[in-house]
Amino acid sequence: MKLHEYQSKQIFAQHGIPIPHGRVAAIADEVRAIAEELGGKVVVKSQVLVGGRGKAGGIRLAKTPEDAAGLAAKILGMEIKGLPVRKVLVDEAVNIATEIYLGITNDRTSRCPVMIASSEGGVDIEEVARTDPKKIVRKRIDALLGWRDYQGRDLASAIELPREHWRSFMSIARGLYETYIECDATLAEINPLVITKEGHLLALDGKMVIDDNALYRHPEIAEMRDIDEEEPEERQARKFGLSYVKLDGDIGCLVNGAGLAMATMDVIKLHGGEPANFLDIGGGASAEKVREALSIILLDSNVKVVLINIFGGITRCDEVARGILEALKKHKAKLPIVVRLVGTNDEEGRKLLAKADMMTAKSLAEAAQMAAELVKEKAPA
Amino acid sequence: MSILIDENTQLLVQGITGREGLFHTSQMLAYGTRVVAGVTPGKGGEWVLDGKVPVFDTVQIAVEATGANCSVSFVPARFAADAMLEASAASVELIVCITEGIPVQDMMRVRRALDLQGTRLVGPNCPGLLSPGASKVGIIPGHIAKRGKIGIVSRSGTLTYEVLYSLTASGMGTSTCVGIGGDPVNGTSFVDVLSMFEEDPHTDKVVLIGEIGGTDEEKAAAFISDQMTKPVVGFIAGRTAPPGKRMGHAGAIVEGGTGLASEKIRVLQSAGVRIADHPEQIPELLQ
Known part of the structure; x- marks a missing residue:
């Protein structure tokens, strides 16, 4: 079962991963109010369970609350890859310096979880995987030992993350592993994980897929299912x-x-x-x-x-x-x-x-x- | 004669008092399998199926009392991981897990623990094993197969029956049929079974039934090309499955370009495997 971006990020935040301030809305007037609360400059993001939202025009930067409401009205009427947009996430706009990638999923061949990181985060990560595979670094995780901090240091070093961000990066990796385990996810992904101009790490986007076979032990997640998308x-x-x-x-x-x-x-x-x-x-x-x-x-x-x-x-x-x-x-x-x-x-x-x-x-x-x-x-x- | 199970297999059934467990235990007994014990926590001391099989509370007690060396599990998905770990801790050599719908993270931990203990697991989400005329461990209908020299290994359930049925209809017999299951993380792999068939003097030819998802077929192709002398015939289900869609088996998902049927067929063919266009063509390719 796929979760929306806003749902995934809320779960990330519960595990200590920093996310931008923001709220979800279904009508343009609400979007204006949220934008006012957040200080005016916001990003309006369509919430549909499909990739390529940005390229389809479903993610827009608004300079004022009025602007945000106008963009939201447009986005809320859109269809992205055949899926009508019913909700938008309104997030505070942040000053991005660098975009990196961090994700965890099941490595079927090795029968264990694998944490994946890249210095080249953002919308073209799949392209990077094809053209420059060395930029994608993988760490297999022993299913019985779990994620260890040295693996976080290994990853930070391998993607050449400046040392002042290591502590924060390792805490996010730990949080992402906890999220994956505690929710029985088959995928938990932060793309991009940004370094702001102010020097903070922030999960700008989030994606999770939950193992359907494990939903019986996560009733709170099962309730998040968006039946409109089926x-x-x-x-x-x-x-x-x-x-x-x-x-x-x-x-x-x-x-x-x-x-x-x-x-x-x-x-x-x-x-x-x-x-x-x-x-x-x-x-x-x-x-x-x-x-x-x-x-x-x-x-x-x-x-x-x-x-x-x-x-x-x-x-x-x-x-x-x-x-x-x-x-x-x-x-x-x-x-x-x-x-x-x-x-x-x-x-x-x-x-x-x-x-x-x-x-x-x-x-x-x-x-x-x-x-x-x-x-x-x-x-x- | 066969691999993994034979006349000497002494079977223990975990979850024997459940609906599926009880029904299939009676089927296995009727086939001639030596079912020596059942386990259901809280029902120790009872006897089931007209007093034919004693029930114990734990696998440990059942093994000590009966000498069971193989376990088949019908335990519901939410308790299945625990049941496999219990059988492994009690030193059962071979565990066959029929249960479907086990969370994949449970399976990653179970598989790791079983490897440390040295326990062989077949499944989960599989139909089990059948050595025609000798023993049946699991749910494969016994009457559709007869004894012979063809080894079968498959990731599927009913598709395997389809193949067994068409072999029997063409007068061909089977040494052992092994359903390894369709989950993304399982125990015994294609390569494990192929190497056993290669060693087995009573198996002449092998049928491999794969499906989309994962890389188990690709590993099998490398093994066949490097180490197998016996001819292998195959079928891969899911040529027409659209990418990214879950096709029932947790395992049968095509992930971003890997796991495609066309690729599996290509590598198997280049390893010398003859691939059938449809399952009922397999007997013809074996001749």
Whole structure:
């Protein structure tokens, strides 16, 4: 789960990381009031869960409260990469001398956390990683020992940070590690971490991603979820414990297991079709869960054909069949449906579906081919 | 005959009294696995499945009483890390963790602790192990596979069943099928299993089923190219997955250019691995 900049920075501040004074607002008048409080010169920053806000014009410097309100009115009406801006963060403007980068994430290959720093912070950090990788310094962290101060000194030295800032830098690194651990983050990033002309270190921007599997032990973070930023289908899927990702094609897929769901999409594509979604009903799904899963697909107006591929292990095919029938009854959909059921209780499942108007396939390849051909038949010549 | 598990495996089931634990214990017993003990804290002294399996309060007591050398865990995600550490502390040699949804930071600490202790872990978020005709540890449906000389290693669950099913339909048998799981931080890797298959006199050919995310397939390709003599056939799921999207498995995320299916396929092919276009093509490539 991604957090907004303002949420991330509030959490940083709780762990002793200095951040600019500022507040979040949803209307321009509020922005004017906040700017007045902060002394007039502020930065108005769109809060959307996507990168490239600055380049899209979603981050603007205002010289006066009036100016701030005007810019906020514009930004609050914008869409950035398809996401409407509903909130802005109003931060005091600071005098930037230098921008550095500091972040922590999971190093999958080494199976441990890794702290990353660079002297070249700012919007082009990914470009730096490509063109000048030596400027990106990594410190792996022993999962049992945790972050140690000597590693902070190593990083400060490696990015050639002037020594007068080391104490402050090490305290920020420690705070960022604590944030990462205490929130079960998979990413906690300060970019840029600025050195002001007055000589202070300040987290100007912040980004956090939280491990969904750990949200049960962080109810206060789970509540921060911005449901406006989710596709309605994805929200519905999450409610029923389904794993769903909307895609651009027209063949709706309902599969058990993530690997098989991806393979099913691949085979559809191999036969010239385009999957409309990834949908994994998980292991041992109930009829209710299957009904909700199929409902999500049937309500997607892009879907022309549905492909159901179930390999029953823990999942029982008769249970799946019952869920399919319930969904069809509820939606009275006339979409062609191709079903392939194999494994636990597949005979019972097929019997249940025999009366419904569906095409059955024996293999995955056959099912994918049938679905792809059905789409072509439906396409206007 | 097989790797990791065989007729002599003495199995302990952690979380045996839960719904999944109990059901799959009965399936494993029916398959012929020697399930010698179960562990559920607070239920020590009970017997489950018509008195076939004794339940203990702790892994330590269960191991002392029964000599169990392998544990399979169905413990819910929030208690799963503790369950793995407990089995490791009780000197269980092999832990198979079926549980999905374990926080990744828990797994980083568990993996580090298990490495220090020298415990082998398979999983988590995996279907477990099946040595057809000898032993089944986990949830792979036993009836879809028969004994033979093909070793299978996979990051997926149901996709593995799909492959087993098509092998059996083509008259091919399996030595051992190992589901290593789809999480970003797990125990046994592709390379670990490939080296065991390379050493196993009863495995002739190997099937590797990978998916997008991580670099485990790339490491496997290097190992195959440098150290394997046995032929390997593969399939990589997720060719059509868009970058940056989470595809169900915590592990199946494509991160900024790495972990792409196309790259994994390329390096595996250059290591001499024949890659199937779709899972049901695998038997054909093995012939």
